[in-house]
Amino acid sequence: MKAILYTAPGCPFCVIVKNFLVSNKVSVKEIDVSKNAKLREQMVKKSGQENVPVTEIDGMVIVGYDLKKLKEALKVK
Numbered sequence: 687m688k689a690i691l692y693t694a695p696g697c698p699f700c701v702i703v704k705n706f707l708v709s710n711k712v713s714v715k716e717i718d719v720s721k722n723a724k725l726r727e728q729m730v731k732k733s734g735q736e737n738v739p740v741t742e743i744d745g746m747v748i749v750g751y752d753l754k755k756l757k758e759a760l761k762v763k
Contacts, residue, residue: 691716691739692717693718702751707741737749737750743759
């Protein structure tokens with residue numbers, strides 16, 4: 687399984703989400719939106735949010751650290 691994780695430096699929840707994904711053997715493509723305005727716009731368009739983290743797993747967009755939704759997307763308990 688693969689995920690896109692939109693992050694920014696200094697975001698503790700970004701680290702938590704990334705660690706959760708990695709611990710569940712998910713391949714993570716991390717995108718630092720603080721360095722690229724076009725990618726930030728892409729994230730906002732997908733999520734409706736300007737805040738990170740935003741995670742996309744198989745087309746499902748999860749805003750923030752929402753453990754329930756992350757587990758649901760990964761089909762883990």
